[in-house]
Amino acid sequence: MTQNSARGAEAPPRARRGGGPAAAGPAYDTDSGPREEGTRTQSGGHRRRGGGRTSGSEPGPRRPKRRILRWSAMTLTLVILGTAGAGYLYYEHLNSNIKKDKLNLGDDAVPRATANAAGQTPLNILMIGSDSRNTAEDLKLGGSRSDVGRPPLADVQMLVHVSADRSNMSVVSLPRDTMIPIPKCTDPHTGKVYGALSLSMANESLGRGGPGCTVATWEKLTHIHIDHFMVVDFSGVVSMADAIGGVPVCVRQNVYSHTSDGHGSGLKLKAGTTPVKGQQALQWLRTRYGFEDGTDTGRTHAQHMYMNSMVRQLRENATLGNPDEMRRLAETATKALTVDEDLGTVKKLYDLSEEFKKVPTKGITMTTLPTVQWPQDRNRLIPMAEDADQLISMVRDDTPLDGHGAKKKTERPSDDPAAPDGQIAVLVRNGTGVNGGAPTPQRAGAVVGALQGKGFARAAVDSTLTPQAKTTVLYPSADLEGDAQATAKALGVPLGSVRRSTDVSGITLIVGADWRTGDAYPASRKPTKAPESSAALNGDKKDACMEVQKGFTWG
Secondary structure, three states, X not given: OOHHHHXXXXXXXXXXXXXXXXXXXXXXXXXXXXXXXXXXXXXXXXXXXXXXXXXXXOEOOOOOHHHHHHHHHHHHHHHHHOOOOOHHHHHHHHHHHOEEEOOOOOOOOOOOOOOOOOOOOOEEEEEEEEOOOOOHHHHHXXXXXXXXXXXXXXXXXXXXXXXXXXXXXXXXXXXXXXXXXXXXXXXXXXXXXEOOEEEEEHHHHHHOOOHHHHHHHHHHHHOOOXXXXXXXXXXXHHHHHHHOOOEEEEEOOOEEOOOOOOOOOOOEEOOEXXXXXXXXXXXXXXXXXOEOOOOHHHHHHHHHHHHHHHHHHHHHOHHHHOHHHHHHHHXXXXXXXXXXXXXXXXXXXXXXXXXXXXXXXXXXXXXXXOEEEEOOEEEEEEEOHHHXXXXXXXXXXXXXXXXXXXXXXXOOOOOOOOOOXXXXXXXXXXXXXXXOOOOOXXXXXHHHHHHHHOOOOOXXXXXXXXXXXXXXXXXXXXXXXXXXXXXXXXXXXXXXXXXXXXXXXXOEEEEOOOOOOOOOOOOOOOOOOOOHHHOOEEOOOOOOOEOEOOOOOOO
């Protein structure tokens, strides 16, 4: 179906109680001037009170904030519907503002999560901040004309996971300087094929065919199905901050992000809380030098603070009850976005915002994927094996990151019947050498012996070293799923660690750092809280304040 026919078949959203403004897209960082570290790999309304007056002349009681939000949501819907018969045309106008692209450009999409006992499924949305300088608006915010036309970089990437029961939301940021594998991607517009990269900066994925390649990269990294993506560029984030009247942020000391050799975002703030908008909002989001230890990880923490504050503004700011403000916000949001084809109408964005709004702010947890310095380049990062895997596994298993309400997940056996144990060919790899450490000697051979002792006569050692924190069993096609699960059961490996992958040609057991000794996989207690290294920030924390890096204060 073409985009025009899809829009034509869809009615505008109906006003309904409890709605919210369309999803605003991600807060993100970019470099509006020279790249901070100079590196790139080659590859005003008033708060409304109760509804009118009572039977007397005195004003009624103050309306709760959630009623303001509901009124604002209905106002947005009415704005979209319009007046004097022009509503549908305006709805179509907003639809035409939204840019669309293909969801996944890779060859190995991860299956959707299975529903829980209540028939509910989680939602996973990838928020992407682009550093594109291909418009006049973007160039006004920094960069040179020589940047026009170059492939954009995904300088901000946040996976937003909304739990199946909508009780909580987990956000995982990936620092842009993280070195990760990028899969083969095919540009849906030109047909150009970009070969797989064994290790590259995470932000390069966007320039390899579009946001669908960034989706494919995240699915390869996390083995989590991505339902939708949303991309915002330079001018988009500035416009969003302006539309809601600014976003309050906080620093513990006066800060000036500027170095003697010209690096830094140029952000200059006094200690305490300041509402930022316009170019100052962009400076906050891209500041590296001046926050915490001056690394890209500190930048993601500042982005989380901004995003939490922006969510609170959207939910609490009474100026959004003004129809003109709502119209401006709708116009700004739709112009700022590029989304996947299944999310490309105002109604679908509205429905998605409804799902977001079901999660209370106290149920939102912002995190950063734990990383360590890459031994080959101190300006680059690599995922911290154990902690990164723990964080991703919790999101994949739909476990809240705040330590509340962890749910036991029922393992689903395969519908594919397993062959007799003696006929199942299994290759075993030693993956115990994580974070640059030495692998446990002869570990693959020991596990092969254990398998053969259980009747898996065709088990053999694969000398490929594949360092990883957790033991996994991989299989290349659906007809081998039952055999892979039988292999896992024989050794006590959880079925949740069995997954399909085109990186292998047959059943492959990778013995991870969590199983260095013994013939049976050690029983382990599933984590119930995000690791400390992920710097978790709760959405209800209003007093969060960024630490200022030594040497970047003033006054």
